[in-house]
Amino acid sequence: MRLDIDALNAPEALWAADTVYRADLFRDRVALVSGAGSGIGRAVALLFARLGARLVICGRTLEKLDAVADFVRAKGGEVLAVPTNVREPDQVENLFAQAHAHYGRIDCVVNNAGGQFPQHAIDFTPKGWSAVIHNNLTGTWLMMQRAARYWRDQGAASASMLRSICNIVVVTERGMPGVAHTVAARAGIIGASRTVAVEWAPLGIRVNCVAPGLTATEGLRVYPPAAQKEFPLANPMKRPGTPMEIAEAVVYLSAPSGSFITGEVLTVDGGGRLWGELWTAGRPEYYQFS
Numbered sequence: 013m014r015l016d017i018d019a020l021n022a023p024e025a026l027w028a029a030d031t032v033y034r035a036d037l038f039r040d041r042v043a044l045v046s047g048a049g050s051g052i053g054r055a056v057a058l059l060f061a062r063l064g065a066r067l068v069i070c071g072r073t074l075e076k077l078d079a080v081a082d083f084v085r086a087k088g089g090e091v092l093a094v095p096t097n098v099r100e101p102d103q104v105e106n107l108f109a110q111a112h113a114h115y116g117r118i119d120c121v122v123n124n125a126g127g128q129f130p131q132h133a134i135d136f137t138p139k140g141w142s143a144v145i146h147n148n149l150t151g152t153w154l155m156m157q158r159a160a161r162y163w164r165d166q167g168a169a170s171a172s173m174l175r176s177i178c179n180i181v182v183v184t185e186r187g188m189p190g191v192a193h194t195v196a197a198r199a200g201i202i203g204a205s206r207t208v209a210v211e212w213a214p215l216g217i218r219v220n221c222v223a224p225g226l227t228a229t230e231g232l233r234v235y236p237p238a239a240q241k242e243f244p245l246a247n248p249m250k251r252p253g254t255p256m257e258i259a260e261a262v263v264y265l266s267a268p269s270g271s272f273i274t275g276e277v278l279t280v281d282g283g284g285r286l287w288g289e290l291w292t293a294g295r296p297e298y299y300q301f302s
């Protein structure tokens with residue numbers, strides 16, 4: 013089954029899509045979403061906005077952020093867009109400072125910014141490995157730690173504060189040939205999340221991860237055509253997930269629905285952990301059927 017990536021990711025379609033959540037779920041809350049200029053991050057940001065949240069969005073490319081911000085404002089929402097490379101501590105610092113100056117509070121942080129390039133692991137160069145580790149492990153970590161420091165400095169949590177961190181990772185329990193660097197980075201984030209879920213519980217902070225399986229976003233276009241052709245074999249549902257399906261999972265963990273959940277990984281992969289093949293850099297000859 014093929015899904016139309018452009019149609020599924022169109023802001024109007026995301027805004028109009030059915031959601032199980034009530035329209036004022038995040039009224040008076042502030043949600044910060046990284047990598048919100050495209051794909052999953054944009055879908056998460058738009059869902060938060062539809063549910064009444066005021067947004068802080070970041071990513072490296074101002075034009076992409078502006079397009080999302082303009083769309084949300086046209087719908088009556090409030091957005092602060094701050095171009096940020098999450099790998100740079102000073103830029104992360106600036107992001108939180110601007111968010112606080114603008115809204116005076118932050119309730120939910122979604123660390124979605126990330127990505128990788130497909131390559132057989134044996135060919136990784138030190139520079140390529142470092143780029144992916146810094147993007148996905150260091151970048152997410154800097155955001156998590158800054159959020160925790162922000163809430164610590166705000167003082168004791170009250171019942172009206174959500175204090176939720178949700179990290180977008182990948183499924184690490186299965187082999188995912190072609191992206192060993194990102195699997196290593198995301199496994200690091202999952203491990204760190206479980207530990208700081210304990211360390212930061214006294215601050216009223218919950219830390220969870222969402223692990224999407226193959227999801228129909230523009231990001232998939234970096235994969236070679238041979239890989240893309242086989243993507244419907246990635247799980248027993250024989251289709252990629254949609255950005256909205258991931259966004260609803262993020263909201264579940266971030267909202268009061270997740271109030272007794274911390275240190276958890278919510279896998280949203282259509283059963284891909286259980287059955288399926290995912291050759292992100294193409295299927296090697298050894299694994300051909302004939």
Ligand SMILES: CCC/C=C/C(=O)SCCNC(=O)CCNC(=O)[C@H](O)C(C)(C)COP(=O)([O-])OP(=O)([O-])OC[C@H]1O[C@@H](n2cnc3c(N)ncnc32)[C@H](O)[C@@H]1OP(=O)([O-])[O-]
Pocket residue numbers: 126127128129130131137139140141143144147182188191225226231232234292
């Ligand atoms: C399907 C599985 C599930 C997941 C799906 C998704 O996530 S979909 C979402 C997917 N969305 C995304 O993935 C979007 C985000 N992804 C990205 O922005 C990049 O992949 C990034 C993480 C490397 C960016 O880090 P950056 O700005 O630092 O990168 P840079 O450009 O400066 O390169 C640094 C070094 O990395 C190396 N190298 C880079 N490319 C290739 C390649 N094709 N080939 C080989 N090597 C490559 C190279 O060594 C390069 O140095 P050089 O040789 O140029 O001196």
Ligand SMILES: NC(=O)C1=CN([C@@H]2O[C@H](COP(=O)(O)OP(=O)(O)OC[C@H]3O[C@@H](n4cnc5c(N)ncnc54)[C@H](OP(=O)(O)O)[C@@H]3O)[C@@H](O)[C@H]2O)C=CC1
Pocket residue numbers: 046047048049050051052053070071072073074076096097098099124125126127128147151180181182183223224225226227228229230231232
């Ligand atoms: N689509 C899929 O099948 C899956 C995706 N994921 C993960 O979900 C997340 C979103 O991916 P998806 O929406 O598909 O792909 P996209 O490439 O559309 O989204 C990635 C976003 O992250 C931003 N970004 C990347 N690096 C940085 C950085 N250093 N600092 C700030 N922003 C950054 C990009 O914007 P810009 O380049 O402007 O900075 C972009 O908006 C990623 O972490 C991805 O790895 C996980 C599993 C499966």
